[in-house]
Amino acid sequence: MPDGGNSGVKAGIGDDCSILRIPAGRELLVTTDYSLEGVHFRREWHAAEVAGHRCLTRGLSDIAAMGGEPIAAFLSLALPPKLPQRWVDGFMRGLLKLAGESKVELAGGDTAESPGGVLADIVVVGSVPKGKAVLRSGARPGDRIYVTGELGGAAAALDLLFSKERLDRDLFVRHFWPVARVGIGRSLRQKGIASSMIDISDGLSPDLAHICEQSGVGAEVREDAVPRARIGKAAREVGLRFALHGGDDYELLFTSSKPVPRKIAEVKVTEIGRVIRGRKMILLDAKGRRRALRPAGWEHFKR
């Protein structure tokens, strides 16, 4: 159950600032994420609703990764003068539908004329009980490493888009309609399960590297344990490189020394390795051979 019920937007759009109430005993979470046309989305690939949905998902996912409750979103939106109004309407429809489902109020932002392409910057404000935010810095040697859901689906779809394939949005759901794991993040925080947490927005390898860096630890990942997404009509399993390095999945990566349920809120949770001393990230193959796991992110897929 949400425990941020007392927070809320007291005054939204229409004044110099928006006014929010944060209940005593809670700390504030703030995250900002760009969604730029030609960088994070393309109008020929992503329908307006999809672009709006993905824009807000980026912010919600950061709140999820702290174990927080989202409260309000702020959208800075710059639009090219000749953009059809129906595109803007679609973008806002996609964003506001997700905001409604997530009980997040769009409480302000800015608008401007864009010198080129649609430029969106989403700010999401949330809260968490004082001192309870799940940080990237809490992983300890011996902790096990877990991920929610399956990985690589979003990046594998992107790869197909680059190959000029036309994709059915409903068969590539994790690319077009990603889901921020807000409820799962909150549950992991409330139950004190996660010692550290991050959302997989850049890719498993770079995001695990962030955990290692902030916690001062290393990691050992079992290649065959990494849950790979199935995509398309044939429900084909994605290649390992997409699961290891592909971004935009918005699953949660966390570490824990405690018993972890195999499912949380109907979503599979998979143990993929363990936290080790040192600073290295190691990949173990099925035969037990070890090689370095190097952070390679979304940029990997740019062409």
Added chain:
Amino acid sequence: MPDGGNSGVKAGIGDDCSILRIPAGRELLVTTDYSLEGVHFRREWHAAEVAGHRCLTRGLSDIAAMGGEPIAAFLSLALPPKLPQRWVDGFMRGLLKLAGESKVELAGGDTAESPGGVLADIVVVGSVPKGKAVLRSGARPGDRIYVTGELGGAAAALDLLFSKERLDRDLFVRHFWPVARVGIGRSLRQKGIASSMIDISDGLSPDLAHICEQSGVGAEVREDAVPRARIGKAAREVGLRFALHGGDDYELLFTSSKPVPRKIAEVKVTEIGRVIRGRKMILLDAKGRRRALRPAGWEHFKR
């Protein structure tokens, strides 16, 4: 004196979200403002430090207009691949210098590659005692209308820039180094002087129109009472149209039914008219002739 001393940044850059503490008894203020190359600034007109300074000023000024205390800033910055690093360094230097002077911590943000031009979105978070934010909606018929400082200096400089004049930054301070009136806004709120307030970012006429709209009132402005900026080597007074419609001055416009000091924190405060019933904005000339004051903003100066 600042009264937000207990607020602060608990965790800044380096996690999924930044964590802020807001003391009990205070409400949160949030504002976001784009500074886009080619729209809000031009690299050939505005040195990197100036662009960074003006970027943060936009956000601080919105906090000032609520009578709030700024706490933290978040910067989403997208940069073209070929932008010289020294430009980025200069931009950050200008922004961080002002942040330091304003006791605002840069607590997070996002970075991205820009598809065209420097794109900055500044988020400023502040706080104000519960229920004490000065809104746009509090103006009542009979209140007097006041502005801080002098108007039109920023827009008149912009007009000269459009005419291809090269300007000495130190002679056109209000354009290149605008000052958000945070201390004055806070003082007006603490003393309960302002019934409504807004910052003059779009221009006196459009910003006064926002007050009228949100308060459900009209306004009568005495043309010869509007304080006009003096610019350039000759300290020439700017034309009336700049003072009435020019943006980017970041002075405060407020209404009050109480005695108002002629100076606050060394800055002149000038009575320029009064709030009236109805919804019309009227301009009175020196001979007492009345004409409609129509909102005309910054766009007015685009060529």
